[in-house]
Amino acid sequence: MGAQILDPPAAGVPTSGVPAAGPPAPAVLTEAGLLAVWEAGRGTDSARRALVLAAAGGADPSVVADLPVGACRGLVLALRERCFGPLLPCAVTCPCCHQELELELTAEDVRAGAPDGDRRLRVEGFEIEFRLITGRDLLTVGAGTPDARRALLGRVLTSAVARGRQVAPEDLPDAVLDALSGALSAQDPQADVRLDLDCVVCGHAWVSPFDITAHLWAELDSYARRLVHDVHVLASAYGWSEDEVLAIGPARRQSYLELVTG
Ligand SMILES: [Zn+2]
Known part of the structure; x- marks a missing residue:
């Protein structure tokens, strides 16, 4: 930008x-x-x-x-x-x-x-495949918890392989998670x-x-x-319901407000 x-x-x-x-x-x-x-x-x-x-x-x-x-x-x-x-x-x-x-x-x-880019990364000897973060991921993980970032990145990992073996998200080093976080930001720029x-x-x-x-x-x-x-002001003054007040256009409503409040 x-x-x-x-x-x-x-x-x-x-x-x-x-x-x-x-x-x-x-x-x-x-x-x-x-x-x-x-x-x-x-x-x-x-x-x-x-x-x-x-x-x-x-x-x-x-x-x-x-x-x-x-x-x-x-x-x-x-x-x-x-x-x-x-x-x-x-x-x-x-x-x-x-x-x-x-x-x-x-x-x-x-x-x-x-969104653009290849959803695969090679970093620190790990081969990573991932998807983009969704709103449901954010809702599920929440914010502000100590492990929120790792939990969020773990959700979007679809595969993590090192030396031919799958690696659990919790065992990934910080450098790999940092690279994944960077790739997510780069590939979904409207999110960041x-x-x-x-x-x-x-x-x-x-x-x-x-x-x-x-x-x-x-x-x-x-x-x-x-x-x-x-x-609140007009309902209190005239006994109108919320629907009735909202049905009045903004210009006329303002005139009534001025009458009520002087
Ligand atoms: Zn300044």
Whole structure:
């Protein structure tokens, strides 16, 4: 991913995290649909949330879990584009001078190629065959456990042979696992998007991961929380149900909110 031009932010931009500003109303999900997706993704981890978002874009929920992670994130990126357009404003903090910076990404900047390459490796006398990591692998292994990385790599190994004998995943040396991890990132680039960034203030250059699931989730979370607040205010004032409040268009809803809140 190419170098980016960064600018100091306008006042009020979040200091970290992903979206730099609140998104406009989504054009694909209805507001009721958005709240349903938000409800399904709340309180879950990133792996499950990615599947929720991929399915929200129209993919078969029973299929997305078995797609390579990059394919799933590609679906999330496509949903993000359809909901909020191709611009992905972000805020980042320079790790050197700690300046808060705005980053104007486009969907093309974070769209990687399709999985590619030979799913075989020869390293340290081992002959390795593997498949790509899927969302189901991430769900099964979980994150944050000491052996998560080895367990995940063990799941995608289909064969490991040394001196003519099969070797169990737990017996593979770290160098082999490192090579396998590198091959997985290289062969499924949409699963591991990294951005080359340059700070316009101090000139520091660094590489930062970009997570489309976290980015879109932060936008949906912000939108849904505003929506819930608006429903609460209008339901309390007029006795309307959630469905009735959501049936009112955003412009008229805003007018009612202004009447209620003065
Ligand atoms: Zn800097």
